[in-house]
């Protein structure tokens with residue numbers, strides 16, 4: 001399977017490292033970062049390109065842009081793992097459109113294009129008879145999309161509830177465990193690399209809301225966007241509030257929820273019994289799917305990380321490989 | 329407590345005497361149309377305050393009078409939820425916030441716990457809301473949502489429905 005990787009950040013490097021270490025059946029024929037690109041039909045050595053990136057800061061030729069790679073390289077699957085832009089979805093959306101129109105499959109961890117152009121991109125992929133897979137966009141390593149699509153295929157899903165942002169979950173865990181203030185816990189999360197320099201997207205609940213949008217559109221074929229979700233973040237929570245909850249054997253977690261029959265799409269801090277399956281410590285993510293046949297299914301795992309996110313990407317590529325095996 | 333009986337002629341009147349005999353105080357009489365069945369099986373609920381120790385006596389007196397009781401609920405406000413409010417609770421008149429629920433007649437704030445840091449800082453409060461029915465609880469939460477919005481308070485609700 002020939003793949004092209006756009007983005008050599010944490011996720012892109014995680015994919016490259018896994019290909020190398022696990023001897024996966026992929027040939028990387030093109031790579032780009034924000035400032036350079038490289039195309040090689042005979043295959044790029046993942047180890048070498050990572051060394052170059054580490055030493056020079058760029059992976060290839062500054063004269064080659066990401067879109068050049070999308071257009072010129074020879075590949076079966078485009079792996080789009082550039083930075084998420086939740087406002088415009090660009091340039092990732094253009095990369096994805098271009099690849100689909102060339103008849104290439106797409107696997108992405110980029111939430112922007114899915115949150116903004118879900119219907120259009122799905123339709124475009126169908127029209128060109130290719131796959132658009134995005135397991136990594138929601139809950140990192142947890143195979144939520146595969147579970148929904150395959151394992152729960154015969155079920156009607158009535159509602160979903162989830163811990164969809166590891167940064168918030170970490171901050172709330174630390175406020176509860178150590179009595180830290182919100183500000184102290186945020187500083188700690190930054191120092192450990194769990195929070196961005198600008199944590200707005202995470203702490204205001206926007207990142208979690210984007211994931212609710214992607215899930216709702218996927219599960220119920222909705223056509224909703226970020227503005228359809230009622231969003232409250234964790235940035236105004238007090239340590240005292242958490243203590244008041246803890247005094248009653250409860251705690252507070254940021255939850256995303258979608259309940260179509262109540263017309264509900266919401267991200268908000270909620271009070272939960274401490275022994276509730278969605279009360280997890282640290283940066284873990286979780287998703288409960290309420291279904292008609294299977295009852296409630298709760299999946300728990302790592303929501304971010306280089307190798308963890310790569311796991312979801314690789315699962316998608318291998319799924320495509322298997323699904324299209326034997327087809328031209 | 330809450331008594332539930334069939335609303336057939338004479339039943340309600342027959343129940344009144346034993347209730348006053350044991351010193352019970354009727355809070356409300358609620359006639360309800362049972363949606364699941366036909367009109368001739370209307371039910372009636374009597375909500376009353378009574379010394380717990382006298383409940384067995386009341387029950388036997390009611391039986392003697394020929395009143396058939398379908399259900400006895402000991403508490404009127406059987407539904408309970410905990411919510412948390414964060415913000416300038418005093419400046420925005422927490423007494424009024426509580427009263428907006430209490431005066432509904434179907435729900436009450438039965439416990440209020442406030443933590444107040446320095447004067448300028450936001451305080452946090454835990455409120456226990458009790459309501460007569462599930463629908464009433466939802467109505468009470470709806471009122472709290474509206475009040476919180478208006479007073480710019482952060483309302484943290486319990487998670488319902490999930491596992």
Ligand SMILES: NC(=O)c1ccc[n+]([C@@H]2O[C@H](COP(=O)([O-])OP(=O)(O)OC[C@H]3O[C@@H](n4cnc5c(N)ncnc54)[C@H](OP(=O)(O)O)[C@@H]3O)[C@@H](O)[C@H]2O)c1
Pocket residue numbers: 006007008009010011012032033034035066081082083084085091109110111136137140303304305306309
């Ligand atoms: N990290 C996680 O655990 C995780 C989990 C789930 C989903 N995601 C999503 O996965 C994507 C990648 O995340 P990450 O953590 O790897 O991000 P990152 O470490 O910030 O890396 C982003 C990469 O994208 C490249 N890039 C940025 N703009 C570009 C452009 N216009 N054209 C080509 N390349 C561009 C950057 O190039 P330079 O190297 O030149 O700066 C960098 O290599 C994001 O959309 C993120 O939301 C991440």
